[in-house]
Amino acid sequence: METIIREGSPKTPYVRFDGEKGIIEIKGRSIPENSIEFYKPLIDWLEEYGNAALAETAVNVQLEYFNTSSSKCILDIFKKLELIFKKGQKVEVNWYYEEDDEDMFEAGEDYQSIINIPFKMIEMEE
Amino acid sequence: MAFNIKEWYKEKLEGEVILNFNGSITPDLITEALGTIEKSLNLKNEKNRVRKKVYNVFVECLQNLYHHVDKPPSDLDLVQEDNFGVIILSKDGSFYRISTGNFVDKNKISVIKDRIDQVNSLTDKEIRMLYLDIMSNGEFSDKGGGGLGMLDIVRKTGNKLEYYFYKYNDSHIFFSLDVYIS
Numbered sequence: 001m002e003t004i005i006r007e008g009s010p011k012t013p014y015v016r017f018d019g020e021k022g023i024i025e026i027k028g029r030s031i032p033e034n035s036i037e038f039y040k041p042l043i044d045w046l047e048e049y050g051n052a053a054l055a056e057t058a059v060n061v062q063l064e065y066f067n068t069s070s071s072k073c074i075l076d077i078f079k080k081l082e083l084i085f086k087k088g089q090k091v092e093v094n095w096y097y098e099e100d101d102e103d104m105f106e107a108g109e110d111y112q113s114i115i116n117i118p119f120k121m122i123e124m125e126e
Numbered sequence: 127m128a129f130n131i132k133e134w135y136k137e138k139l140e141g142e143v144i145l146n147f148n149g150s151i152t153p154d155l156i157t158e159a160l161g162t163i164e165k166s167l168n169l170k171n172e173k174n175r176v177r178k179k180v181y182n183v184f185v186e187c188l189q190n191l192y193h194h195v196d197k198p199p200s201d202l203d204l205v206q207e208d209n210f211g212v213i214i215l216s217k218d219g220s221f222y223r224i225s226t227g228n229f230v231d232k233n234k235i236s237v238i239k240d241r242i243d244q245v246n247s248l249t250d251k252e253i254r255m256l257y258l259d260i261m262s263n264g265e266f267s268d269k270g271g272g273g274l275g276m277l278d279i280v281r282k283t284g285n286k287l288e289y290y291f292y293k294y295n296d297s298h299i300f301f302s303l304d305v306y307i308s
Contacts, residue, residue, distance in 0.1 A: 010157045010160070010161070011153075011156075011157060031160075031185045031189075033153050033156070033189060033192055033193075064178065065178050065181060065182045065185075067182075067185055067186060067189060068186060068274035068275050068277075068278045069189070069274075071261055071274065071278075072261055072274075075261055075262065098174050099174075100173060100174050100175040101174055101175060101178060102175060103175075103178065103179060103182065103282055104178075110254075110257070110258055110261070113258065114258060114261075114262055126174055
């Protein structure tokens with residue numbers, strides 16, 4: 001599968017969806033006005049990846065902050081990953097947050113409460 | 127007495143103003159405004175927790191404006207553009223205050239009022255439950271909003287939303303919103 005790499009912009013995160021290595025990365029900030037436009041291709045990619053997912057998929061989410069419109073799209077990404085996990089493949093989410101960033105920590109907890117895949121909360125020092 | 131936007135404006139400019147904008151709320155303006163507040167020394171010296179909260183809530187307030195402003199009245203004594211809005215970020219004592227102002231059609235008032243009153247009436251726990259509920263239903267409005275903006279602002283700030291509707295004329299209402307971050 002083709003790897004998607006998108007450099008970060010003032011409103012969108014750095015993204016790497018690597019089907020060869022089974023690595024999904026989203027880093028930076030996600031605050032586009034039209035988040036569907038940004039995330040739709042990524043969600044479609046995951047849908048296709050799900051048909052022949054690797055035995056292990058590592059998901060690294062290291063967001064600085066995100067807007068509410070992105071929050072729904074990020075949930076859609078996790079939902080696609082959950083389908084892969086339910087089929088028996090290993091999927092693990094590493095959710096990074098800065099040590100005093102309670103909002104990002106809580107956001108990780110929110111997703112954990114909705115999505116049934118293993119989440120690892122990783123605190124980063126400032 | 128009729129609503130005077132300049133008087134309103136003057137009042138909102140109290141405190142140490144970090145950003146003050148009125149005019150057309152566009153995606154480019156939002157990027158630019160965020161760039162401006164990121165350079166603010168006041169914010170640079172803040173703890174991560176507060177700084178990111180301010181950025182996050184500021185973006186949410188601006189995008190709320192972007193998605194929801196209505197046309198201003200034609201006789202308005204300020205810049206007149208279809209997507210006219212005002213945003214001010216200031217430091218007021220130990221608080222950061224974000225004030226927004228925009229015109230809305232009279233028939234939308236009750237929807238906005240009900241929404242804010244509902245959000246203001248909830249406990250922290252209820253806010254989180256409702257947030258998760260709306261996020262999971264996955265619907266977007268035709269303007270691209272997710273219906274989570276106000277909830278997110280209250281959740282992140284832990285403060286109630288302060289709002290006021292000023293009658294400008296028979297069809298135009300000015301919606302003023304203050305958000306405090308501590």
